[in-house]
Amino acid sequence: MAIREIEAPHSDAPCLAEEDRVERLNSHAIVVGSGVAGLSTALGLAAMGRRVLLVTKTALGGGSSQWAQGGIAAAMGPDDAPLLHARDTLAAGAGLCDPRVVDILTEEGPAAIRRLIQLGAGFDRDAEGALALGREAAHGRRRILHTRGDATGAEVVRALTAAVQAHPAITVLERTFAWDLLLADGRVTGLLALRTADGSSAGDGGGACWMQLQAPQVAIATGGCGQLFAFTTNPPEVTGDGIAMAARAGAVLADMEFVQFHPTALVTTEVEGDAPERMPLVTEALRGEGAVLIDETGRRFMTEVHELAELAPRDVVARGIWRCQTAGHRVFLDARAAIGDAFPARFPTVFAACQAAGIDPRRQPIPVSPAAHYFMGGIDVDAWGRSSLPGLWACGEAASSGAHGANRLASNSLLEALVFGARTAEDMAQAPVAEIPDDLLRPALPAPEPALAAAAELRRSVRRLMWDHAGLVRDAAGLRALLATAGSWESAAAALPPSRTAGELRNLVCLGQLVAACSLARRESRGAHYRADFPSTDPLQARRIRVRLERQDIVVEGDLDEVSLEAEEVLAAVERVAGPHWRPEGWWR
Ligand SMILES: Cc1cc2nc3c(=O)[nH]c(=O)nc-3n(C[C@H](O)[C@H](O)[C@H](O)COP(=O)(O)OP(=O)(O)OC[C@H]3O[C@@H](n4cnc5c(N)ncnc54)[C@H](O)[C@@H]3O)c2cc1C
Numbered sequence: 001m002a003i004r005e006i007e008a009p010h011s012d013a014p015c016l017a018e019e020d021r022v023e024r025l026n027s028h029a030i031v032v033g034s035g036v037a038g039l040s041t042a043l044g045l046a047a048m049g050r051r052v053l054l055v056t057k058t059a060l061g062g063g064s065s066q067w068a069q070g071g072i073a074a075a076m077g078p079d080d081a082p083l084l085h086a087r088d089t090l091a092a093g094a095g096l097c098d099p100r101v102v103d104i105l106t107e108e109g110p111a112a113i114r115r116l117i118q119l120g121a122g123f124d125r126d127a128e129g130a131l132a133l134g135r136e137a138a139h140g141r142r143r144i145l146h147t148r149g150d151a152t153g154a155e156v157v158r159a160l161t162a163a164v165q166a167h168p169a170i171t172v173l174e175r176t177f178a179w180d181l182l183l184a185d186g187r188v189t190g191l192l193a194l195r196t197a198d199g200s201s202a203g204d205g206g207g208a209c210w211m212q213l214q215a216p217q218v219a220i221a222t223g224g225c226g227q228l229f230a231f232t233t234n235p236p237e238v239t240g241d242g243i244a245m246a247a248r249a250g251a252v253l254a255d256m257e258f259v260q261f262h263p264t265a266l267v268t269t270e271v272e273g274d275a276p277e278r279m280p281l282v283t284e285a286l287r288g289e290g291a292v293l294i295d296e297t298g299r300r301f302m303t304e305v306h307e308l309a310e311l312a313p314r315d316v317v318a319r320g321i322w323r324c325q326t327a328g329h330r331v332f333l334d335a336r337a338a339i340g341d342a343f344p345a346r347f348p349t350v351f352a353a354c355q356a357a358g359i360d361p362r363r364q365p366i367p368v369s370p371a372a373h374y375f376m377g378g379i380d381v382d383a384w385g386r387s388s389l390p391g392l393w394a395c396g397e398a399a400s401s402g403a404h405g406a407n408r409l410a411s412n413s414l415l416e417a418l419v420f421g422a423r424t425a426e427d428m429a430q431a432p433v434a435e436i437p438d439d440l441l442r443p444a445l446p447a448p449e450p451a452l453a454a455a456a457e458l459r460r461s462v463r464r465l466m467w468d469h470a471g472l473v474r475d476a477a478g479l480r481a482l483l484a485t486a487g488s489w490e491s492a493a494a495a496l497p498p499s500r501t502a503g504e505l506r507n508l509v510c511l512g513q514l515v516a517a518c519s520l521a522r523r524e525s526r527g528a529h530y531r532a533d534f535p536s537t538d539p540l541q542a543r544r545i546r547v548r549l550e551r552q553d554i555v556v557e558g559d560l561d562e563v564s565l566e567a568e569e570v571l572a573a574v575e576r577v578a579g580p581h582w583r584p585e586g587w588w589r
Helices: 038-049 082-092 099-117 152-166 241-248 315-325 340-346 346-356 412-430 453-471 476-494 502-521 567-578
Strands: 005-007 022-026 029-032 052-055 170-173 175-183 188-196 209-214 219-220 259-266 293-297 329-335 364-374 377-379 392-394 548-551 553-557
Touching: 005 082, 005 329, 029 188, 038 052, 038 152, 038 170, 038 412, 082 099, 099 152, 099 412, 152 170, 152 412, 175 209, 175 241, 175 364, 175 502, 188 219, 219 241, 219 412, 241 377, 241 392, 241 502, 241 548, 259 315, 259 346, 293 315, 315 329, 315 364, 340 346, 392 412, 453 476, 453 502, 476 502
Parallel strands: 022 209, 029 052, 029 219, 052 170, 219 392
Antiparallel strands: 005 022, 175 188, 188 209, 259 364, 293 329, 329 364, 548 553
């Protein structure tokens, strides 16, 4: 493996303590993130003869991928076809999918699954040995592949990780936090990363060093940003780092207002009232089997909300629960009558999570809450994963390709990570291997020190405010209040010494503002975005909102003429989408 490594403090880095090191690594391509998207991209690049540096802030395989339960959608059944899968995907996307991208997703899906099986991923099969295909809400056919019932993500990650570890052209840097992209003459030329001693947030002060990772091509596969919200099913490392990094480098982002909330995540007694790090999912299949939603008095409230009650669309159920909670109630999923003693055998993962929380779902109702689950927004990319910045690609949940529109169809995201991870690799491998000059690093940065308590406190307030004002039900007053507060977050986050904790916070603060600004800009309700002050869908707003940061201003792109310049003009540009008469103070700083 011909990777050059220089372990010497850079001469222009006076603030680095003597024992800190700046390492430089060169490669053909860098992939950031080791979920399904990052692993697929790295494998694709290596298969085409590229030397790859795979950078991940956790151990290999961290992120949401390993937690995916339901499965992977692909048109593989005898009664199914990519066209039918595309039709269901477009319907869920509520008018904002890119039909060309959806066609690619659904047509290339079956081949991506076959590649995965060749790599050794095992899927559940029927008695005849054929793939057992499940059916989920809003899918018109049985097309969900799964492993051991509800352990699909773990199996896919296992198979991909083994292949990555076995490939001699892939060098893996675990516990390495990508901090920012490096740019030269408007091109991405690598990234600055912080390598921590033990990879945990708590350990990010100890033994850390900066690394300059150079490559003419960088792929961001860092997942979504569920940790923006007080309640989320995403693990703690899903903090939108790659999206924020790309935004700071000037890349165009898209669909930032679209966050999917899952109706039922498990509320554990220890964390009730506070923000848990990650909430286990309580699968929709339980409601499909007849489990009902009740409040603490035993009242079944969804019958008053929608004619389909608990089987109403995901966002309707999530808002029904949210309204019940904001009226002061606690909400439970009652599976005692519908499933009862069969629970452990039929839903082993949920049963184990309940047990760990001290709940026996055979005898007790399960406390649940909606939780941020999937981010449809992200780095704006084309069908080959190309971003607006030369040298930068993105795939998986960090990217916004137009595959999901305003709402993701269940089980389409693992498929998207596989299909577009492979396409991203194919496109990157065709780009020329340019020489990167050696003198890019100017890390006038202080040595990392822990400022963990302050950062953790601020992270809690960001997540709480985002939940309250940019969560399931939004309105202009709340979003403006949020944006007005965000200025103080910025300065507090900027004052923290560099560490993984500080870096994640900085990224959450950046994305929080973008999500809030775009939510304010979309003056309608569509897909996963619900505005209490604009509850209807407006056909005139059936277009994607694209934004980018310029010197910390939010610039609206897309159908509008590109506007950058001063804050007043930026506000005016946002206003043209958001409508007139809003003036939050200081949010653009
Ligand atoms: C509980 C749960 C259940 C789900 N169930 C399903 C399902 O059944 N079907 C389905 O299709 N989808 C499901 N999803 C969604 C799906 O799992 C994700 O959309 C998908 O796995 C995203 O893959 P990814 O590779 O883009 O990101 P992730 O899997 O989130 O991986 C991101 C990677 O980036 C790394 N990273 C992040 N920031 C940095 C940084 N600064 N520096 C270095 N590395 C970084 C992380 O460590 C991680 O390795 C589920 C999600 C959750 C949370």
